[in-house]
Amino acid sequence: MRGRTCSRLLAALALAVMLPSAAGGEESAEEPLRLGVVTFYNPRLMFVKYQPLVDFLTAHTGRTWTLDISHSYDETVDNLCRGRLTLAYLGPLTYLRAHALCSVEPLLRLRTRGRVVFYSDVLVRSDSPFERIEELAGHRVGFGDPLSTSSHLVPRSMLQDAGLEPGRDFECRYYGQHERAAHAVLMGEVEACGVRDIIGELFLHRGLRRLARSGPVPAYPLVASPDAPRELRETLTSALLGFPGEARPRLDEERWDLELTGGFTRTVDSDYDPVRRLAERVFGPRFATRPERELRCR
Numbered sequence: 001m002r003g004r005t006c007s008r009l010l011a012a013l014a015l016a017v018m019l020p021s022a023a024g025g026e027e028s029a030e031e032p033l034r035l036g037v038v039t040f041y042n043p044r045l046m047f048v049k050y051q052p053l054v055d056f057l058t059a060h061t062g063r064t065w066t067l068d069i070s071h072s073y074d075e076t077v078d079n080l081c082r083g084r085l086t087l088a089y090l091g092p093l094t095y096l097r098a099h100a101l102c103s104v105e106p107l108l109r110l111r112t113r114g115r116v117v118f119y120s121d122v123l124v125r126s127d128s129p130f131e132r133i134e135e136l137a138g139h140r141v142g143f144g145d146p147l148s149t150s151s152h153l154v155p156r157s158m159l160q161d162a163g164l165e166p167g168r169d170f171e172c173r174y175y176g177q178h179e180r181a182a183h184a185v186l187m188g189e190v191e192a193c194g195v196r197d198i199i200g201e202l203f204l205h206r207g208l209r210r211l212a213r214s215g216p217v218p219a220y221p222l223v224a225s226p227d228a229p230r231e232l233r234e235t236l237t238s239a240l241l242g243f244p245g246e247a248r249p250r251l252d253e254e255r256w257d258l259e260l261t262g263g264f265t266r267t268v269d270s271d272y273d274p275v276r277r278l279a280e281r282v283f284g285p286r287f288a289t290r291p292e293r294e295l296r297c298r
Helices: 002-029 043-061 073-081 092-102 149-161 178-186 197-203 230-242 250-255 269-283
Strands: 033-037 065-069 087-089 106-110 120-125 139-143 170-174 192-196 208-213 221-224 264-266
Touching (some): 033 043, 043 065, 043 087, 043 230, 073 087, 073 092, 092 149, 092 221, 092 269, 106 269, 120 149, 120 178, 120 197, 139 149, 149 170, 149 178, 149 269, 178 192, 178 197, 178 208, 197 208, 221 230, 230 264
Parallel strands (some): 033 065, 033 087
Antiparallel strands (some): 106 221, 106 264, 120 192, 120 208
């Protein structure tokens, strides 16, 4: 009798040990999905801006999401194409590199302030003598990352349209992030910088002024991994096209950054043809596959 009781107890203990292991296997099959974002800004600001979007996806797609901030623009592209990211929020130029590498297509694009475009600003110090962009000849200009659309490609094209060639007429300096480029102007490290409009506006009346503004540029796209299932793509599109409407959790309303509060709209690859043409003109026809270092000013 005592032997049978011991056997039953041992069997029960073995079952208790096995059940958590099986449950753990189910959890590993449902690993969090990852939203990748290129390093537009400093890490703290990146979290403030994009964690609410991650929380929204978790609340409205039936899956848990995490925020993945890469060390470089190309790292985000590589992770997206290898399936390490489920979804990525890219700049237009970075999207074109991902499209060339693994044929991804944009799902949606941003609609900041109700607009499906953005602008780039060239900023100078408020006390500087510059009145026209041509007057930057012989001076230093700060940019963000070489793969940034709004903080490199577009402002560099503005300088070239004014007849200024990099290396010959002005010196390029790279700061990796928009705010760092703007701060470099404040500190006197460079005489001007190129940044995205919503960042440039933060520095107006804080020691900087706008020297020039670009024409409209197609807004930033959300891009799904090539391996993302069709059903997940449809779920994402459905959820985000409703964002930030009735579905948005009311308690989170104050968390949304100005960049995201306008929500998203549908887009297709051809919407980014103007950026393709601009990149070909500034960087050459192989811009989408050239190493980042080759896109820097010479």
